[in-house]
Amino acid sequence: MSCSISLIALPLPRRLLRRHHRQNRPLAHHALHVLRLKAGAEVELFDGRGAVAAGVIAQASRKGVTVRVAQPLKIAGRRGPVVHVAFALPKGKRLDWLLEKATELGAASLRPIGFHRSIPGAGRSGTLSPAQRDRWFTHCVAAGKQCGLSWLPVIEEYEDDTETEPRDAETLGEQYSISRREQDRYACLSQTRCQDARRRGVFDDEINHLAQEFGDRETAAKLVEQDHKLVRFYIPTNAR
Numbered sequence: 001m002s003c004s005i006s007l008i009a010l011p012l013p014r015r016l017l018r019r020h021h022r023q024n025r026p027l028a029h030h031a032l033h034v035l036r037l038k039a040g041a042e043v044e045l046f047d048g049r050g051a052v053a054a055g056v057i058a059q060a061s062r063k064g065v066t067v068r069v070a071q072p073l074k075i076a077g078r079r080g081p082v083v084h085v086a087f088a089l090p091k092g093k094r095l096d097w098l099l100e101k102a103t104e105l106g107a108a109s110l111r112p113i114g115f116h117r118s119i120p121g122a123g124r125s126g127t128l129s130p131a132q133r134d135r136w137f138t139h140c141v142a143a144g145k146q147c148g149l150s151w152l153p154v155i156e157e158y159e160d161d162t163e164t165e166p167r168d169a170e171t172l173g174e175q176y177s178i179s180r181r182e183q184d185r186y187a188c189l190s191q192t193r194c195q196d197a198r199r200r201g202v203f204d205d206e207i208n209h210l211a212q213e214f215g216d217r218e219t220a221a222k223l224v225e226q227d228h229k230l231v232r233f234y235i236p237t238n239a240r
Contacts (some may be wrong), residue, residue, distance in 0.1 A: 031057070031065050041229035043067055048144060048152035050076045065147045076150040079106065085153075096139050103143035103153055110136075128158045 031037045045053045045067065056073035085107045090098060102110055108160050112128070128136075136155055144152045211220040 011058045020203075022109050032060055032062075037065075042070075044148075045069070046144070046150055048141070048150075050075060050078065065235050074083070078108065078151050082108045084111065085111045086113050086159075088113055089117050099136055099139040100143040102148050103149070107145070107153045108151075109154045109156050110140075111159060113161055115161050128155070198222045 023190075031043075037057055039057050041057045043055050043057060045055050046093060052074055053069050055067040056070050057065055059066040076183040083106065085102050087098060087110070089112055099110065130206055132221070140152050140155070143149075164227065207217065207220045209220075211217040213220075
């Protein structure tokens with residue numbers, strides 16, 4: 001049986017050139033009590049930056065696990081395209097899911113951003129705390145081990161964009177000197193265009209698909225029409 005054990009805390013790349021590596025207690029507990037590995041079990045070492053080595057558990061106890069490097073180090077290049085993910089912080093378990101899936105998909109970096117209506121995601125200093133960063137990276141490591149990845153994403157610093165005011169219809173109307181009556185007229189215009197598209201059969205495939213799920217074509221038509229409405233606040237091309 002083989003499994004992956006991470007060596008994230010050691011310097012790159014010489015970390016995997018050492019003949020023996022001792023894993024910390026949490027990793028040792030997972031290896032011994034969850035995976036039920038014993039001395040002599042084959043494992044794989046990776047550092048999250050492309051370095052991978054085959055190893056064998058030399059010693060296993062409650063205090064830790066010592067792994068002996070059995071095969072030379074190899075460096076795997078990151079596969080393209082290189083994707084950087086910026087995201088507003090979701091609540092609860094959805095953040096854990098985001099970190100894991102972004103890692104599985106091969107994201108090169110993860111940058112949390114705070115927007116005007118986002119939930120708070122950083123400390124008073126406006127940065128991620130060491131505890132937050134460690135917890136996030138733990139999810140990335142787990143996903144990397146599960147998928148056999150050689151590269152893990154870099155967790156970038158938290159970026160605060162909360163001072164940027166949201167641009168809704170009213171604020172845009174003030175900026176472009178467009179009255180509320182004109183805003184309503186443009187909204188009606190977009191609704192009229194959408195209804196016209198529906199009459200011409202543009203949305204028929206989507207409506208038929210949803211009608212099978214809801215059992216009601218009229219409800220499906222309303223949902224599709226709502227989804228396809230043009231931007232409710234239209235800014236004329238001559239507006240400054």
